[in-house]
Amino acid sequence: MVFRPLPLLSFLTLVALALLVWLGLWQLSRMDEKADAIAAFEAASDVAPVSIEDALCGDTVLYGQRIARPDLPVDVELRFFGRDGADVAGWRLFSAVAVPDCAGADTGPALLVESGFVALDGSRTMLDGPLTLEAAPARGMFDADNDPASGTFHHYDATEMAAALGLPAVSDLMWLTARPSGLPPHLAQTPPSRHLGYALTWFGFAITLLGVYIAFHVTRGRLGFTRR
Known part of the structure; x- marks a missing residue:
């Protein structure tokens, strides 16, 4: 296997990946918080x-x-x-x-x-x-x-x-x-399902960025697999 990463591009990609993953995880936490808030609201409304x-x-x-x-x-x-x-x-x-x-x-x-x-x-x-x-x-x-x-x-x-x-x-x-x-x-304007959609979008961006990074190195001959 041959892998010669471009230092600056690799650093910027790593930072962007970390940010995108963090945004996705944050939206998942917001989904859980919103679901709990809705459950508490409905429970309080029933009494x-x-x-x-x-x-x-x-x-x-x-x-x-x-x-x-x-x-x-x-x-x-x-x-x-x-x-x-x-x-x-x-x-x-x-x-x-x-x-x-x-x-x-x-x-x-x-x-x-x-x-x-x-x-x-x-x-x-x-x-x-x-x-x-x-x-x-x-x-x-x-x-x-x-x-x-x-x-x-x-x-x-x-x-x-x-x-x-x-x-x-x-x-x-x-x-x-x-x-x-x-x-x-x-509570109604942004339901938990929308937060899930936002999370999947951020994770999708992260996967796409990683794919572009890999494809770029492959086309430049900096990433490849060779047989011995």
């Missing part, structure tokens, strides 16, 4: 609604847990652009409820609670029934700027939302929503 105290004062806070709707102030609310359960665009209405003293310090002094929906045509629907404890959504790349002065929001900003409600602070970790049954966006 009967509990009080805010029971949800926030236990050993573990479970996103996806159903929460009994608390009494809310009816004269203070803000509007968050989104869609209702029928996929109608409009403004989701939110008030705030105080967090029990027994909750962890990281939770914050108050939680936003979804109370109603106003369609773009002006029709207004007030919501009832249990709520869902969800992680506060991250700002999207194309989300518009908020307008705290008018109480209208396009992305979650705990500081601006607290000011709009006349509160010192609201939680920047979680909120209570009235979303219909189903996975929240942060």
